[in-house]
Amino acid sequence: MLAPGQVARRVLGRHFEPVGNVYRRVFVNLNLIADFLDGELPNGAKIVDIGGGDGALVERLLNRRPDLAVTMCDLAPSIGAFLSDLHRARVELLPATDLTDVTGLYDAVTISDVIHHVPVDQRDSFFKSLATSCERWACRKIILKDIEPGGVRATLSLLADRHITGDKHVVLFSRSDFAVMARRYFPKAQRVSAVPDWPNYCEVLSW
Structure with a gap:
């Protein structure tokens, strides 16, 4: 049985992106x-953008930084739906691909809203x-974005993932x-922490 979010994607078709952006804005200002x-x-x-999904964050990043080159990998079979024609040529899409299968040399890794979907007993791995x-x-360099537990917005995000996105086992990653x-x-x-949009936080590791 399809999750409500998957049903909405099919029903809305080409209109899913603007609706999806409005929906996402409730939980995070990308x-x-x-x-x-x-x-x-x-x-x-x-x-390397790990778990980039529909590419909404990468799209916004490339609007600011035309100098960047992005390789996006995700376990999902279809990714990058929100990338514009302008930026799609600058993004290498690797659907159905684990991070361990990505090859090449890279300056930085970005991971946005991925870890809370990784089962708790698999996070060490x-x-x-x-x-x-x-x-x-x-x-x-690694830049990670996730959601700090606690508060109304974090709780709404958790419930949306469980009941709309369809991930029944999601657990927020503090x-x-x-x-x-x-x-x-x-x-x-070296670790640097920031909270650009509470409860959405960013953590940077560099060495």
Whole structure:
């Protein structure tokens, strides 16, 4: 049985993007997140965007940074639906692809609203794979965006993921949860925290 979000995508067709943007704005201001990413990414950077989904955040980032090149990987079979024709040529789409299967050299990794969808008992494995992949990519920077638990907006986001998106097992991933993973798998990294749009936070690791 399809989740309500999947039904809406099919019913709305080409109108799904504007409706989806209005719906998403309840939970996060992607323009504020893109502004933060803009300030953290070096000129001409090659980026791996893990779990990029429909590409809404990448689209906004490329509007600000025409110098960037993005490779987007996601386990989903179809990704990048919200990328404009203008930017699509600058994004390499890798649907149905695990991060461990991505090859090449990259300057930075971006991960937005992914970890709270990773089952809790698989998060250690995810970060271990991320650390190994960063070595292989010669990458020295990770920028993660997720949602701090607590408060009305975070609760609404959690309920939307469970009952509209259809992920019944979603569990929010706090900044303290991230700190544990950072110390465990990136012990030499410097960490910078920011909250561009509460409860949406960003964490930066660089080494």
